[in-house]
Amino acid sequence: MIGRLNHVAIAVPDLRSGIETYASVLGAKASEPQSLPEHGVTVVFVELPNTKIELLEVLGDESPIAPFMERNPAGGIHHICYEVEDIKSARDKLVEKGARVLGDGEPKNGAHGKPVLFLHPKDFCGTLVELEQV
Ligand code: CO
Numbered sequence: 001m002i003g004r005l006n007h008v009a010i011a012v013p014d015l016r017s018g019i020e021t022y023a024s025v026l027g028a029k030a031s032e033p034q035s036l037p038e039h040g041v042t043v044v045f046v047e048l049p050n051t052k053i054e055l056l057e058v059l060g061d062e063s064p065i066a067p068f069m070e071r072n073p074a075g076g077i078h079h080i081c082y083e084v085e086d087i088k089s090a091r092d093k094l095v096e097k098g099a100r101v102l103g104d105g106e107p108k109n110g111a112h113g114k115p116v117l118f119l120h121p122k123d124f125c126g127t128l129v130e131l132e133q134v
Contacts, residue, residue, distance in 0.1 A: 001090055002082035006132050007052040011065050012075040015044055015057040022046045040064050043111050079128035087115050087133035099123045
């Protein structure tokens with residue numbers, strides 16, 4: 001059902017230092033920071049030949065990544081994103097198999113402007129999973 005790995009998201013305490021690590025140290029191409037108030041994060045995309053790394057920084061008081069940053073002050077892998085062709089059909093199949101969808105269960109527009117859903121980490125090997133319709 002799942003397709004390609006779309007991105008790995010890493011939450012960081014400081015985006016500038018995250019960009020520095022990926023651009024200057026690792027030699028990857030990083031985008032300009034993009035504030036997404038409706039998602040409570042500022043993001044930077046790092047383009048790799050076969051996938052992307054999404055660096056996330058807390059934005060605002062209601063940021064969904066704030067609790068993660070409290071548990072992981074130095075940052076860490078926050079979620080991985082798999083591509084699906086039809087997000088509602090993927091969701092229905094997963095729910096049938098007992099998986100829990102976070103929030104109200106309806107796809108939202110994600111950081112790439114495409115419909116996304118998040119799946120409960122306890123149902124997926126301890127990893128928060130994002131599905132993105134491509
Ligand atoms: Co993501």
